Amino acid sequence: MITGRDELKIKNVAQKCRQISEEKVLEVRADLLKDNEVKSLVEKTIEEFGKIDILVNNAGISSIN
16 A cells, blocks of 8 residues: 555555565555545555555654754
8 A cells, every 4th residue: 555645656656666566556645634534545455455464654744944
């Protein structure tokens, strides 16, 4: 499962995953600040894979001074 707010970036990362692995890759655009999109993301993941084994949350905000 690859998710983010930018569909082009999601597709690029998914394509790279497919180049190095034969495992299924699911792409879903979602904004993690929106509860309904997070709920939908979890539902789609479980629908496709049956469960969530590992969750890596690499979302964050940075300010450059």
